Amino acid sequence: MSVCRPVRCLFASASLPKPASAPKRSFHASAPRAARKRRPHYPSIKAEDLKLLNQVAETNYPKYDTSETALLEKRYTPAQIVAIKAAETAIDSRDIVTQGRRRTDPWLLPYEDDLAEVDPVTDHAEKLDPSDIPGSHDFKDVNEEERDEAITFLANENLAKMFPDGLPEGELSEDTQRQLEEAMGTAVTQAVLDPRASFRVKNVHAAAALSDPRHSIVMPDLPRIDNRMVRQTRRLSSEEEEDPRQKRLLQYLNWDKQKLRSIRVKTLVVHGVTNQTRMGKIRSLYYLTIAGNQDGLLGVGEGKSTEPDEGRKQSVMAAIRNMRPIPRYENRTTYGDLEMKVGATKVQLFSRPPGFGLRVQHLIFELARAAGLQDLAAKTPRSRNKMNVIKATWEALCNQKLPDEIARARGKKLVDVRKVYYGGSVH
Incomplete structure (x- = not known):
């Protein structure tokens, strides 16, 4: 092997042609960034346009x-x-000219409004009472001739x-x-509905108050517009037939209607039942309602009737009566x-410390909220029939063993049963 060949190859390598590189495929339809002309992020404003913009901003x-x-x-x-x-300094008037836009909707607030006057559409009108009217407040009904006039x-x-x-x-x-x-x-309709057409008063200020909107709500001493529809509504409300069941319930409980309205009532179970008779199948609805x-x-009531409203009213009245x-x-x-165990359903309730909340299923949750319980946990390890769960929870809450009863049964004092003296706390 000749020694000159490696040397010749060594010195001749600089003049040898380089192999062609493999072509690179482009996966983008657009041209490379180097070949694209860079666009500005915002349009440039010429000096002449800027001067005109400043003039418009200063003018407007x-x-x-x-x-x-x-x-x-x-x-x-x-x-x-x-x-x-500070607000005027923070807002550039040129930005208002270039970016601002006037509203054209019916609820627009005019830019020039200084909010010094009361707008009857958007602002709350001022209200006055009878003490703001000087003089007497004696009103009289007008006769037919005075009303027409x-x-x-x-x-x-x-x-x-x-x-x-x-x-x-x-x-x-x-x-x-x-x-x-x-x-x-x-104009005629407004005149007929105007109180000044129905009442007459000698005091000028009281007469002006009849049409003053500031006296429209807080003026019990001044007469109101009493048309046929108002009288009919008042008559129907006064002649409304009272439910006899509710009347008997109020007599039984010695309550008034206001106290009855404060009771929290909720229907938890509704399903249809069928009674097979010689006349055929009689279908009715069953309701289970709680009240507290x-x-x-806390009370639980049941009702059943072929009419939906009748069955629900029965369950509500029974629940309030059974509280x-x-x-x-x-x-x-x-x-x-x-x-507590009812049928195949067993309910376990556990007392919990303050702030624990009601971590129970939805039926027990409604019962606890109606009774005023705030911290409670519960389990239903066996059957979860809705009716039995509600009844078992109600029986368990009503039949609690109190500490004083346990103390009397054991012949001890209450503090010994609770394992704490006065001023302590147990959960």
């Missing part, structure tokens, strides 16, 4: 001058003046407000004639752990 939104600042100081406090100036006067007054330049005269077009007829009908005052009273006191430790949980 000028700064406060000395006279305007003096007027603002009369209306606003110094702290508010400082806040207004008052309606005519008020209708003309309303028309004058609608047409300040006077009523259109001469030959009228169809649209103008229609608008005039609608305006006259509206959320302060230590019994529920002993509560510290008005929040039970006295120890409870267990």
Whole structure:
């Protein structure tokens, strides 16, 4: 092997052609970033356009001058003046011109509004009481002649407000004639409903208060608009037939309707039942309802009827009538752990410390909330029939063994049974 060959290859390697690189495939349809022209993030503004923009901004939104600042100081406090100036400085008027847009919807708030006047649409109107009316408040009903005269006067007054330049005269077009007829009908309707057409008073201030909207709600001494629909509604409400079951229940409990409305009532079980008779299958609905005052009273009632409303009313009345006191430790949980079995259902209730909450199933949750329990845990290890779960929970809560009963049964004192002296706490 010749020695010159490796040397010749060594010195000739620089002049040898380089092998062609493998072509690279492009997986993008767009050109590479190096080949694209970079676009600016925002359009550039020329100096001439900027000058025009500044002129428009200064024209539409000028700064406060000395006279305007003096007027603002009369209306606003110094702290508010400082806040207004800070807000004006923070907002660039050029941004308002380029980015701002005026609202055109019916509920727009005008930009020029200084909020110094009350808007009857968006603002709450001021309310006044009878003490704001000087003089006497003696009102009298008007007769037919005085009422017709008052309606005519008020209708003309309303028309004058609608047409300040006077009523259109001469030959009228169809649209103008229609608008005039609608305006006259509206004016007469407003005049009939105006209290000034139904009552007469010598005191000028009291007469003005009849049509003043500031006296519309908090004016029990002034008469109200009493039309036929109001009288009919009042008559129907007063002649409403009272439920005889509710009347008997109130007599039995010696309660009033207000106290009865404070009872929390909820229907937990509703299903259909069928009774086979010689006349065929008679289908009815079964209701299981609970009732409680959320302060230590709880009741369960059942009802069944072919009419849905009748069966539910039966269950509600039975639940309220069956309410019994529920002993509560510290008005929040039970006295120890409870267990009750109804049929194949067994319910286990466990007392818990403050803040534990009601970690139970939904049926027991409703019972505990109606009874006023706040900290409770429960298990239903066997059958979970809804009716049996409700009845077992109710029986367990009503038949709790209290510490004083246990103490008497053992012949000991209450503090010895609770393993704590006065001022202590057990859970």
